[in-house]
Amino acid sequence: MEVGKRLSRVDAPDKVTGRAKYTGDLVPRPHLVAKVLHSTIANGRVKAIRTGKAQAIPGVVKIVTCFDVPDIQFPTPGHPWSVEKAHQDVSDRRLLTDRVRFYGDDIAAVVAEDEISAARALGAIEVDYEEYPVVTDPEVSMTAGGESIHAECPDNVLASMDVRTPMPESDFKTVEEVLDCPSYHQFRGHYQTQQVQHCHIESALSYAYMESGRIVVVSSTQIPHIVRRVIGQALGIPWGDVRVIKPYIGGGFGNKQDVLYEPLNAYLSKAVGGRCVKLELTREEVFQCTRSRHAISFDVAAAVDGDGNLMARSVRALSNQGAYASHGHAIVANAVTAFRQLYQDQLGCHAQARTVYTNLPSPGAMRGYGIPQSNFALESMMEDIARAFDLDPYEFRLQNLMPPGYVDPFNGITCHSTALRECMAKGAQFIGWKALREKYQNQTGPVRRGVGMAVFSYKTGVWPISLETAAARMVLNQDGSVQLQLGATEIGQGGDTVFTQMAAESIGFPADRVHIVSTQDTDTAPFDTGAYASRQTYVTGMAIKDTGALFKSKLLDYAAELLERGAGELDVRNGEIVDAGTGQELLKLHDLAQEAFYSFRHSVHIAAECTHQCKDNTFAFGCCFAEVEVDIPLGRVTVLRVVNVHDSGRLINPQLAEAQVHGGMSMGLGYALSEEMKFDEKGRLLNGNLLDYKLPTAMDHPELTALFVESDDPTGPFGNKALGEPPAIPVAPAVRNAILQATGVAVNTLPLSPQRLVEEFTKAGLIGGKEG
């Protein structure tokens, strides 16, 4: 069995020795360097750009402005394309724009011999603007009137939804009637999440050149096949004229599930006759000009009966989309859907969501895709309800959880397997839940401790909201090993390693006989939409399983020929041909391969390729328990212990699974306590660098504990379910709820930063009051 092993990463030796090549390592010499001129206003129009002085700077090769680029609008999110117009992504971007929509919008670009010439040229370009009032608040943006941010969207509301679950027979006609019914406990709450960024260590960068009349773009992306399509769309050229190559990448977390500067890079190379042009963003540009996590506000209500049953809930979510649609409404739609799914309402749930354009940098996909936001609201709400009505927060959650077999009334996603209850028990036992809850009641003094929890559900992939498709190719080598080619991408998560294990498992090979091709080149890689939605082990895994079965049957057919036996009597085990009944080795695969390649009698190159269109989905689950110490006068929270327990089905590689959980928990801690993109009233990002943006360091982390309860999911190719994104989800509400237990203060806005806590503790009388 190769699946389930703690196999070392297949890319580990190259990565730790520095041999692994990333985009920046591969740029050919000589090459030109491109830099983008970003607007210094957040809303308005470019009236004129004068490039004369910049053009005269030595080393400057070409300057293009928003007035030079083709008048084509294109979409950027890394979604599968839809052949139905109604389901296509919003096309609201141009390569460069004269209509400035956020501070830092792309209005011109310089191509120069080197970075310094390019930077000096940027400084010498003169721009005249017409300025409009800046709107950063979605509530204001919806109602303010004035110039629309996008002409196609006059009220600045990109999209909205209003979904009511079907209600069973009762005296109530609507969810609102239940919520207002005085015989139930009534709860109302407001929770607010902040805009944060992925902080992948490798910048967003690419280089582009022309070859044989086609454009080649090498990019640090999660989605090479989608990047190819969007470059074709953006430049108005046939998609086959574009070739995208994706080497190793230094992190993406969803930011590189968006097409960022690749189309502009391609355009700039074309503009200089196909010479190689590198376009690498600075960290400041990554912050200001690439994607981030949506700030979403939630107004929630619940009715709970005297036995602790959730009777009804409602949620109204408002998502700040910033200047461009990117992944747009899909994020907040996902958020309120998960809000509904995790718990069962006896009577009904009413979810409303709106996505609104403002003059801020555009959020897009980020690990968890809306769920870290709604889970903060939901799990804070569950805690607050338990506290308000004297329910045990653990039991209250348990009592109302999504049951096995649950089918979502709208999208049909089904709970095929769940070990959430077991995860909760395991987490509670690890942290010592009952004893600590007891111990930390009624503390006094400036330093107090508390323990908190949160649970979550997360779907696996995007079906049926979007297409799920993946292809794999396996090619036999002369020595009896196999090349595995995929369109699915290694983005640091360990994809290549688990794909290798899955391929080995499905063929009957040991893992060291599978050679995965890590780089995707859209000219040769099979089609796959890429790394996002925690989909690849599930969807690509199915393609690998199918392809492995086909490849194996071809090996057996050829072995049957050589051995003059029926193929059905044979099997591949541990990489050799054996008698299926006795297990006796009959033929070395090496010998089979030599024959297949070089036989005068029958030469055949054994290879297999399959597409798997996945038409299923399944829920992954998990929980987080956190123990914190709060230094009240300083507003400082120390997380003493934190544990995530996940049900992601069967683990393909427990070691990599743990690593994935550690990374997600780290992201969750930053989300909880310190990370936040801050803007001034002009829409300018104030802290767009890693000094002022408080990504936690190694010194800020407690020991991170990752535990699992493995269900066996009947729909997963190997019993597996989503794991990539989930670890980031439950940490923030668990920490928030622990602070609540420690101090009695419920903080409903993220991040729980020291200044915010000092303000809240002061309001609550813990600072400057009797106890201060």
Added chain:
Amino acid sequence: MYDIGNIYSAKSVPDAISALQADPTALVIAGGTDVLIKIREGKYAGRNLVSIHELRQELEGVSLSSDGDVEIGPLTTFRGCTYSEVIRATVPVLGQAADTAGGPQLRAAGTLGGNLCNGITSADTASTQMALGAILRVQGPGGVREIPIDEWYQGVGKVALGPAELLVKIIIPKSHYEGWTGHYIKYAMRNAMDIATLGVSCLVKLSPDKQTVSDLRLAFGVAGPVPFRCTQAEQDMAGLSVAEAARQIGPAARKEVNPRDSWRASRAFRLQLAQELSQRAFLEAARKGGAAL
């Protein structure tokens, strides 16, 4: 790629001074942890540099003079300060403060001289040097002069260095540290790789029975435009019992500091920190001095 006009590597202190006289627009670069960042962000793009990085023979290291004063070469790195046996034996609080700057890489490159010469309020060693009453020896075309650190800061980013003058020695007189113990608290949003939201350094001299505060120094970073001492609070604490001083020092400091409202932290938040941290720094300094706490 850094946009540097040209760089001259000085061969001696007088050579550096002549180079600065020859090119008054040039900037001095030592460890580079500040200047290079400002070049990268464009503020100093294209500027000429005079490097004193190679003058370690003359300007690096910590020693004890014959009369017991601590003499610190301005090219001494944060790390060099922290790990100096002289510092550990005489002014451990300065080594402790130096150890809170940035991360290991920065502390191996950034210098104590640079930390004073850039004139910023958040400099992690500045408040402790204020509390210690350091004497700054500078050398320029007109020769050598000594400036008490109280007169060093002229405004945000501005210090008392004249044209073509270099800081050549930081002196902590024996009387300023003998019998004193101190503690520095850097309050930042992270435990490493961060800039202080507020820094407080407290030095205390206890009575022989360790019950009373004989004398006290309290200095802040980021509680005003430049590092400064709370001289009123210092006077008010002198003569109080340790327990009484612990009660009074926070509110006293709060009255004297003048932090600003910024997007990094509000004035109200910094006032709360100043109050709370003065007390904590004092208690720790007193504990180090032998107070039973």
